[in-house]
Amino acid sequence: MNTASPIPRRLDELASSTGTSPERAALLHAALAAGLPTARDENWKYANLRALDRQVFSPLDSIAVGAVAAARAALPEPLEGFTRIVFVDGLHSPELSGGELPAAATLIPAGSLSAVPGTHGPAVTQPATPQAGSGGVPIELRLSQINAALATQGLRIAVPAGARAAIEVVFVAATDAAVAASHPALQVELADGATLDLVERHLGAADVATFTNADVRVQAARGSHLHHHRLQDLGPRSRHFETLALETGDGAECEILTVASGALSARSTALLRLSGRESSLEWHAVSLADRTQVNDAFVRIEHVGPGARNRQVFRGIAAGRSRVAFNGHMVVREGAIGASSEQSLKALLAGSEAEADLRPQLEIYVDEVRASHGATVGKLDEQSLFYLLSRGIERATAEALLKWAFVADVGARIRIPALRRQTEALLAAQLRAVIDVGDLR
Amino acid sequence: MLSIRDLHARIGERKILKGLNLEVGAGEVHAIMGPNGSGKSTLASVLAGREGFEVTAGRVEYLGQDLLAMEPEERARAGVFLAFQYPVEIPGVNNAYLLKAALNAVRKPRGLPELDAFEFLALVREKMKLMQMDEAFLSRGVNEGFSGGEKKRNEILQMLVLEPHLALLDETDSGLDIDALKVVARGVNTLRSGERAIVLVTHYQRLLDYIVPDRVHVLARGRILRSGDRQLALELEKRGYDWVTGAAA
Numbered sequence: 001m002n003t004a005s006p007i008p009r010r011l012d013e014l015a016s017s018t019g020t021s022p023e024r025a026a027l028l029h030a031a032l033a034a035g036l037p038t039a040r041d042e043n044w045k046y047a048n049l050r051a052l053d054r055q056v057f058s059p060l061d062s063i064a065v066g067a068v069a070a071a072r073a074a075l076p077e078p079l080e081g082f083t084r085i086v087f088v089d090g091l092h093s094p095e096l097s098g099g100e101l102p103a104a105a106t107l108i109p110a111g112s113l114s115a116v117p118g119t120h121g122p123a124v125t126q127p128a129t130p131q132a133g134s135g136g137v138p139i140e141l142r143l144s145q146i147n148a149a150l151a152t153q154g155l156r157i158a159v160p161a162g163a164r165a166a167i168e169v170v171f172v173a174a175t176d177a178a179v180a181a182s183h184p185a186l187q188v189e190l191a192d193g194a195t196l197d198l199v200e201r202h203l204g205a206a207d208v209a210t211f212t213n214a215d216v217r218v219q220a221a222r223g224s225h226l227h228h229h230r231l232q233d234l235g236p237r238s239r240h241f242e243t244l245a246l247e248t249g250d251g252a253e254c255e256i257l258t259v260a261s262g263a264l265s266a267r268s269t270a271l272l273r274l275s276g277r278e279s280s281l282e283w284h285a286v287s288l289a290d291r292t293q294v295n296d297a298f299v300r301i302e303h304v305g306p307g308a309r310n311r312q313v314f315r316g317i318a319a320g321r322s323r324v325a326f327n328g329h330m331v332v333r334e335g336a337i338g339a340s341s342e343q344s345l346k347a348l349l350a351g352s353e354a355e356a357d358l359r360p361q362l363e364i365y366v367d368e369v370r371a372s373h374g375a376t377v378g379k380l381d382e383q384s385l386f387y388l389l390s391r392g393i394e395r396a397t398a399e400a401l402l403k404w405a406f407v408a409d410v411g412a413r414i415r416i417p418a419l420r421r422q423t424e425a426l427l428a429a430q431l432r433a434v435i436d437v438g439d440l441r
Numbered sequence: 442m443l444s445i446r447d448l449h450a451r452i453g454e455r456k457i458l459k460g461l462n463l464e465v466g467a468g469e470v471h472a473i474m475g476p477n478g479s480g481k482s483t484l485a486s487v488l489a490g491r492e493g494f495e496v497t498a499g500r501v502e503y504l505g506q507d508l509l510a511m512e513p514e515e516r517a518r519a520g521v522f523l524a525f526q527y528p529v530e531i532p533g534v535n536n537a538y539l540l541k542a543a544l545n546a547v548r549k550p551r552g553l554p555e556l557d558a559f560e561f562l563a564l565v566r567e568k569m570k571l572m573q574m575d576e577a578f579l580s581r582g583v584n585e586g587f588s589g590g591e592k593k594r595n596e597i598l599q600m601l602v603l604e605p606h607l608a609l610l611d612e613t614d615s616g617l618d619i620d621a622l623k624v625v626a627r628g629v630n631t632l633r634s635g636e637r638a639i640v641l642v643t644h645y646q647r648l649l650d651y652i653v654p655d656r657v658h659v660l661a662r663g664r665i666l667r668s669g670d671r672q673l674a675l676e677l678e679k680r681g682y683d684w685v686t687g688a689a690a
C-alpha cells in the first residue's frame with residue numbers, strides 16, 4: 001500500500017487546501033478562527049502546546065508501508081474474552097484485528113464523524129462553562145473538533161439494550177509526526193441496560209516520534225454499565241492529545257480507569273456530564289512521568305441530574321525533570337440536588353527537578369450536596385524509606401516499592417486479570433523497579 | 442560485639458548524646474533505661490542509621506566494623522535489626538513481600554541461598570505461631586490497619602525471621618497489654634543465644650520481668666550515668682530516675 005497523503009500539512013494549509021471537503025474545511029476554519037489552546041488559556045497552562053500551529057495535522061488515507069509490522073510488534077497479549085480491534089495511525093487494520101468486527105462495532109467513514117447524530121451530546125452543543133470561543137465550541141473541545149474534521153476513519157461501538165460486550169480497541173501510532181498525524185476516533189453508545197467492558201489503548205511503534213489527536217465520545221443510556229480502561233503507553237518521543245466526552249443517563253454506572261505513562265508529552269481532556277438521575281461515575285487515574293516527560297490531565301465532572309455520585313482519584317509520580325499535572329474540576333449545577341462528590345488527588349515528587357501541579361476546583365450551585373476534596377503533593381516518606389532500608393532492602397528497590405505502593409490502589413481496581421498483570425508490569429517498568437510485582441498482590 | 446565510645450550526636454542544633462560509652466558482648470542482653478527525653482531512642486536510631494541524626498564525635502564498632510560508616514541497609518545485611526518504637530504503615534506492599542525481600546537480603550551476605558516460596562512460608566508460619574499472629578496478616582499491607590500491639594508483634598516476627606546478630610528494641614513494650622507483652626517477651630527470649638546480642642531500650646522495668654537482662658544502664662542527659670545488673674532496674678522502679686540523675690548532678 002502507498003501512502004495516499006504524501007504532503008505533510010499544517011492546520012491552516014489543510015483548511016485552505018482544495019483537497020479538503022467543504023464541510024471539513026469549514027470545521028477547520030472555525031477551529032482556527034477560534035484559536036488553538038495556548039498556555040494562556042485557563043486549564044491548559046500545564047500542557048505542552050509548543051508549536052502546535054506548526055504541527056503536521058494531515059492524516060494518512062491508508063496505512064503506510066511497514067506500519068502494520070511495526071504496529072504488530074507493539075501489541076500486547078490479547079485479553080481473554082475481548083474482541084480486539086486495531087487501528088494503525090487512525091486507520092482500521094483488519095489484519096491486526098481479531099477477525100470480523102463484532103456486531104456492536106461499525107466503522108465510520110471519513111467526514112461523517114461530526115454528522116453522527118447524538119454523539120457530540122450536550123457537552124458540545126451546550127458548553128459546560130462559558131468559555132466558548134468565537135467558534136462556538138469551548139476551548140476544551142477544539143482539538144476534538146479538529147479530530148472530527150480530519151479523522152480518516154472512526155469506530156462506533158453501539159451496545160443494544162440489555163446486551164453485553166467486551167471490546168479492546170488499540171490505537172497504534174506508527175508514522176513519524178513530520179509525515180502525518182494520527183486522529184483516532186471512537187464513539188461509544190450504550191443503550192438502556194447495556195454493559196460494556198471497554199479497553200482503550202494508545203500505543204506507539206518502537207522509537208517513532210508520533211503525533212496523535214484522539215477523540216472519544218461516550219453516551220451511557222439509562223441503567224447501562226460501562227467499565228472503561230484507558231491505557232496510554234506511547235513511545236518516548238511521541239506527542240499525544242486526547243479528548244473524552246461522556247454523558248450518562250438515569251442510573252447509568254460508569255467506571256473509568258486511566259493509566260498514562262508514555263509519550264514525551266501527553267494531554268488528556270475529559271468532560272464528563274452526569275446528566276441522568278442517580279447516575280454514578282468512578283474515575284481513577286494514574287500518571288507517571290520521568291526524564292523530561294510532561295503528562296497533563298484536565299477532568300471536568302459536571303453534576304446535572306439529581307442524586308448523582310462521583311468519585312475521582314488521581315495518583316501521579318513525577319521523576320527526573322518531568323512534570324505531572326492534574327486539574328480536577330467538579331461542577332454541581334442547579335438541579336443536581338443530593339449530588340455526592342469525592343475527590344482525592346495526590347502526587348509524588350520523585351526527582352529534585354520534577355514538578356507536580358494539582359488543582360482541585362469545586363463549583364457548586366446547589367445547597368444539598370455532599371462534596372469532599374483533598375490534594376497533596378509530597379516526596380517519598382522518609383520514615384517509610386528508612387523502615388525498608390533498615391530491613392536490608394536496597395535503596396533503589398525501597399524507593400520503587402514506595403512508588404509502587406503509591407499507585408497500587410488504582411492498579412488493584414483492574415478486574416481483568418491479564419490486563420491487570422500487563423498494567424502492573426508497565427507501571428513497574430516505568431518506575432524502573434527491580435521488584436517482582438506478581439508477589440506484591 | 443558492639444563497642445560505643447564517646448558518642449556525641451545531635452538533631453539540628455540540639456545535642457542529645459554527649460559522650461556515651463557502652464560495651465555489649467555476644468550472648469548478652471542489655472537494657473537501656475532512662476527518663477523521657479534522655480536520648481534512648483536517639484541511640485537506637487543512630488545505631489540503625491536513621492537520617493537526621495548527626496554524629497559529631499565518637500566511634501561505634503560492630504563486629505570489628507565501623508558501624509557509622511555503613512548505610513542503613515548495609516547495617517541490616519550485616520545483622521543489625523531495629524524493632525521500631527513506631528512501626529510505619531506501608532499500604533500497597535504486603536507483609537509477605539517485605540519479609541521475603543528482607544530475609545533474602547540478609548541471607549545473601551551470610552552465603553545462604555534464597556528461600557523458595559514453600560521454604561519461606563514454612564519458616565514464617567512457624568514464627569507466626571509463636572507470636573500468636575494470624576496468617577492473614579501476611580497478605581495485608583505492611584502494618585496497614587494494625588493495632589499498636591499488632592505492630593509490635595510484627596516487629597518481633599520480622600526479627601525472628603531475620604535472626605539478627607544485634608537486635609535493638611526501641612520501647613517495644615510501650616502500648617502493650619500484659620498478654621501481648623508476654624508474647625513479645627517470649628519471642629525475644631527465643632532469640633537469646635551465645636552469638637547474639639540484644640539491646641532493649643525501655644522506660645519501664647516491667648519488660649525486664651519477662652526478658653531478664655544481663656546488664657542495666659541508666660541513660661540520662663546524653664550519657665550512661667550508671668550501670669549495674671538486674672537489681673539496678675528494680676532499684677529504679679522503687680526510687681525513680683531522680684535517684685540516679687539527681688545523684689550524678
